[in-house]
Amino acid sequence: MSNYHTKTVTELSAMLQAGEVSSVELTRFFLDRIKSSDDKLNSFITVCEEEALAQAKESDEKLKAGNAPALTGVPIAHKDIFCTNGVKTSCGSKMLDNFISPYDATVVTNMRNAGVVMLGKTNMDEFAMGSSNETSYYGAVKNPWNLKAVPGGSSGGSAAAVGARLAPASTGTDTGGSIRQPAAFCGITGLKPTYGRVSRFGMIAFASSLDQAGPMAQSASDCALLLNAMAGFDEKDSTSIEKEVPDYSADLDKPLDGLRIGLPKEYFAHSEGGMDAEVEAAIKTALDQYKAMGAELIEIELPNSGISVPVYYVVAPAECSTNLSRFDGVRYGYRCEDPKDLNDLYTRSRGEAFGAEVQRRIMVGTYALSSGYYDAYYLKAQQLRHLISDDFTRAYEKVDVIMAPATPETAFNIGEKTDDPISMYLSDIYTIAVNLAGIPAMSIPVGFVNGMPVGMQIMGNHFEEAKLLNVAHKYQQATDWHTRLPEEFK
Template sequence: MSEAQWTAHEAVQRLTSGDIGSVELIDALITRIESEDERVNAYVHLDADAARAQAQDVDERRQRGDTLGPLAGVPIAIKDVMCVRGGRTTCGSRILADYVAPYDATAVAKLRAADAVLLGKTNMDEFAMGSSNENSHFGPARNPRDLDRVPGGSSGGSAAAVAADTAIAALGSDTGGSVRQPAGYCGIVGLKPTYGRVSRYGLVAFASSLDQIGPLTKDVEDAALLLGVISGHDASDATSADVEVPDYCQKLRAGVEGLTIGLPEQFFGEGLDAETAAAIEATASRLESAGAKLQNVSLPVAGHAEYCIGAYYVVATAEASANLSRYDGVRFGYRSGEASDLQQMYHQSRSEGFGDEVKRRIMLGTYVLSAGYYDAYYLKAQKVRTLIREDFSRAFTDCDLLLGPVSPTTAFCLGDKIDDPLQMYLNDIYTVTANLAGLPGVSVPVATAQNGLPIGAQLLAPAFAEETLLRAAHHIEQTA
């Protein structure tokens, strides 16, 4: 097995034991990126010299016998929605195509403090808006399992890089499934932590009541390792939770005996591909054989596709329309050169800088917030959001975790849904509710479909129950 295929915990072990140096590991990955990424297009920026310099520094400190961080020398890719100081942070958009971040996002600073090597920035749907990575200003990333298929989105580049062994692990962001869905499509692990678990300082805002940063990794142990590094309270993010960060790796192997796992009946209804349903049911049976108790639960609102997609796309676009008003061509970002007055400069800079999906969502969000429609759409969606949260609260009085699919089907082909925004939105039916309710969720590969593509299962947990979530995910992974 080549170095590029290692997990982060394997890489840590090999680097610690002296089997390999960090520079050597970085070089192996850069060589692989050079041969693979032309087809996959997972990266939008790669600074090989900066990565080598970080690796060199780790190697030198290791030689001196310094105490090193838990990810010392491990190359990690960062979705291009997070600021990495001194490098471009484009968010997959023309409007930020030349933006150079003057500071590190907190999650990135925490990776640096853990002595990880920042390998490069990964492709994404523009402003994290999309489920296929086709909305990128830099061209779509492709699914390494089948290059005619999408890798999912919006963290498509991060998922594709990990699946193609061009990154050991990666960070992504999840607003409605953008970590879990691409992980599912590419056959890797994707974790969306509890709202507030990971600071969003330095994460370009899409929908502030939903956005959360999470790891995309080759296995569950890596997800636990990275979560431990990036979690924790941060005074720079007012929504960051002051909740203790446990050692997420400690209880990974505790098994599932005694856990009650709920199967929401609405997750297995109309619209779910039969092979995916069978794979999730088989996963449930394996959990039961290992001592977990299965329980049927009902999520009349939170499991109802139309209510969830409706509420999500009202809330998400409303918040996006407000967040994206900052792109005005004045202080940073793209400015149109044509304008003769200020109003025209705003209009033209935004119209030339944003892509079609971003404009569509700004329009939708502005519409639902506008006078006369606020109560009918935005306030209504916020009330439905409360009903969704209540559904989950009820389910979690009886269950420790919920099990269901990540997406209705395996990865679809490029071009299949790009002309039909509503069809694209419906792809998120099983993932948006975790964001609306602020809950942690993880996507784990459980089977391979007839078409050769991976099938993922999703586990959901109550807020801040990531330890239980990861423990069950680890069991599913080991028995899949």
């Protein structure tokens, strides 16, 4: 029995290039793994067996011909938020259950150009609105480390699939923590790049000023390879940044001597809803490791971080209510039966096809943007967003990176927070400020509490993804948390 699932993208890519394995063999291996194990996890919405094998065959020809790009033939999964030409793109919603995208997202195009094979589309919270993957129309995803626990969200299917090694890597998106929180819960490495670094074209919009796509993988060096393929200017995305893409793999091994690590005292404060003591212990052990590698730990202040969750729950719903107004039952997606007039068609199609959390957020956003309330909500939130962003700017004058927990606790149980949206929202308490400021951040596995993975967050200044990857990679060279596999998926 082969053990390809224990190999990283970096290793698989080297094996493919050396001709030690064919892409068809690898792709079959992972398709079989999905077939035999995904009924436990529900991490995929669509598996693209035929397309994947055709792409794999093509990849093998390119590899044989020589000069194939680094990721040629590596099978990966895409979050079902990315439009994929000819393949169902549901965004986890009944609204798009019948939607076969007529075009590819730029991320999908870029990855294909880099040579990757698409295994399928992963489960997610409906329209990326959720922190547990329980709002999906296709049912909850289970955490590979404990099938009673959530994998996190909204990129929960991606995190569970990579955590269980049903795919060597996946794409994800992060609006308030949707890459980092599930990465932490499933013991994998996830990176949310700087806002504008990766194109949003064809990535179904939730909150346009916050959404950003990124890689979810087994290691920082894998994330570097994947980001190399994903990132870049795209004229089809009006907020895409025209800035050269560095080689994210180039600086991975740079020594960390003299690295200044900021520890925000607000994130480490012992308050209600704050960090679990055992999570804190795991984080402290990781910080000691960094100290041993030559880094300096400096306490810093992010005084407005406490306000980030309230600010997010104005900005994100407001933008979501605007973005989701496009789903009208006319041009694509769900349409209700026998509409009696046009208004009935709109309201019933939307009412029947959107789940409760999506409807809640649309209504909060509609309220916040409605006449007479705009200044008190959206404008106020945008002002506070500036203060939150300024906190980070000041901090990066003193430190190179900021470290903090990714989540206050390890993965909670399925059903535990579904009746209380607020407690669900607060599970993103440490990740949201990053999106409001538009900076890049990662989550890396740094230990376990009661058998469940703990994630540590590493935040960087705008466009410093290479530094984050370097900082994460050095830790992963010295530790083996990121190589651990759940017993059931070994």
